[in-house]
Amino acid sequence: MENIEQKLISRINEHAAPIRIMHVCGTHERTISKYAIRDIISKDVQLLSGPGCPVCVTPAEDIDFAISLAKSGKVIASFGDMMRVPGTRGSLFDARSDGYDIRMVYSIDDAVKIAKDNPTLDIVFFGIGFETTAPANAAALLREVPENFSMLTSHKLMPPAMEILTEDTIVDGFLAPGHVSTIIGTYPYNSVSERGFPIVVTGFEVLDVLLGIAMVQNQIESGRSCVENAYSRCVNVEGNLKAQEMMYLVFKKIDSKWRGIGMIEKSGLALKKEFEQFDAVNVYADIYEKAQHEKKVSDIDNNQNEMWEGCICAEILTARAQPAQCPLFGKRCSPKNPVGPCMVSLEGTCYNWYKYTHNKGI
Ligand code: SF4
Numbered sequence: 001m002e003n004i005e006q007k008l009i010s011r012i013n014e015h016a017a018p019i020r021i022m023h024v025c026g027t028h029e030r031t032i033s034k035y036a037i038r039d040i041i042s043k044d045v046q047l048l049s050g051p052g053c054p055v056c057v058t059p060a061e062d063i064d065f066a067i068s069l070a071k072s073g074k075v076i077a078s079f080g081d082m083m084r085v086p087g088t089r090g091s092l093f094d095a096r097s098d099g100y101d102i103r104m105v106y107s108i109d110d111a112v113k114i115a116k117d118n119p120t121l122d123i124v125f126f127g128i129g130f131e132t133t134a135p136a137n138a139a140a141l142l143r144e145v146p147e148n149f150s151m152l153t154s155h156k157l158m159p160p161a162m163e164i165l166t167e168d169t170i171v172d173g174f175l176a177p178g179h180v181s182t183i184i185g186t187y188p189y190n191s192v193s194e195r196g197f198p199i200v201v202t203g204f205e206v207l208d209v210l211l212g213i214a215m216v217q218n219q220i221e222s223g224r225s226c227v228e229n230a231y232s233r234c235v236n237v238e239g240n241l242k243a244q245e246m247m248y249l250v251f252k253k254i255d256s257k258w259r260g261i262g263m264i265e266k267s268g269l270a271l272k273k274e275f276e277q278f279d280a281v282n283v284y285a286d287i288y289e290k291a292q293h294e295k296k297v298s299d300i301d302n303n304q305n306e307m308w309e310g311c312i313c314a315e316i317l318t319a320r321a322q323p324a325q326c327p328l329f330g331k332r333c334s335p336k337n338p339v340g341p342c343m344v345s346l347e348g349t350c351y352n353w354y355k356y357t358h359n360k361g362i
Helices: 004-014 026-034 060-071 092-097 108-117 134-142 158-168 178-184 187-193 206-221 241-250 273-278 285-296 313-317 349-358
Strands: 019-023 045-049 075-078 102-104 123-129 149-156 173-177 199-202 227-229 251-258 262-271
Touching (some): 019 206, 026 045, 026 349, 060 092, 158 262, 178 199, 187 199, 262 273, 313 349
Parallel strands (some): 019 045, 019 173
C-alpha cells in the first residue's frame, strides 16, 4: 500500500508539466537536497532555491563595518554562520585570526551577558536574519541592556524580496518559508500572489515540501494564484501578533541592500530613534563613515553584487544558476574553503548541494 509520501510523489508526477517553483528558505533547500527531492519528482517540476539564507544576503559593507569596529577595539559578538562570510577585505574569522576580539554567540542574550560581565568593554552584537530572529533581538532591547552594548542591525524582510523576484526571475510559484511565516502569518504574501503567483506556506519535513509542491502545482493547473497554508500546525493568517508588536516597537522598515540582489524597498529593519543609543551606526558614526569611504576605494566597489571573481552567488541567490554551474564549485570553493557566502552557511544553497550531492563525506 502506498504511504502518503508515495501518493504525493505519484500525484506530482502524474500532473507534471514544466513549472518552476522557488523556495526562499535555507531549511527548505536542506530538506530538498538531503532527501534528493529533485530526483524523486518529475524533472518537469523544477525546484529553485532563492535568497533564503540570511548570512548569504547580508551585504559585504555590514561585514566590513563589523571588522572596522573590531579593529577599533570593540568586541564583536556574532552568530557562528556569519564568521566566515567574506566582506570586501576578509571575514570576521580572518579578523579574529589577526587577534581582534570577535566572539561567537548563539543569541543576543549571550552578547548582552558578555556586556554585563565586562563593563569596561564595548560589545557590538551583529544582528542578522529574517523576521524569525528580529523579534527576539527586539525583545532583548526592550529588557534592561547595559550602556556598553550596541547592535549592528542587518535584518531583512522576506515578502518585499519575493515581490522583486517576480519581476526579475522566471518563476511560476513559491513555497513560502515556514519559520518566517510563524511570525508574520500568511497575509503578507497576498501582495505577491496578487501579481499572479501561487504561494504555499509549508514546513520542513519531506511530507511538508511534497505537499507544498503539489498544492502550488494544483493552483497553476486550475489557473489560480492565492496564498495557501500547508503548515497550519504552526502558521495562521495573522501570525504571532505579540512578536510583531515587539519587532515594530524597536525597529522600523527601511530600504535595504541584499547581497547579490541590490536595494529592495522596505525590505530591511533599522532601530527606531528611541533606540539610537544602541545603534552601532549611530554610536560609532565616525567608524561607520570611515568604513563606507574605504568600501568606495576597495577592489570590488564596482561589483554591485559584492562577489569575488568567478563566484556566481548573485545568480544562485536569484535562481538564475545552480551551484553545479559555478566553475569553482567543489574545486576552489568548498565548505572548508568557501569563496562565496552561499558555501558558508548550513542554509546556503552551494553548501547544501556540496554536502548532499557532491561529497557526502564532509
Ligand atoms: S560554489 Fe562557491 S564560488 Fe561558486 S557560487 Fe557557490 S559560493 Fe560562490
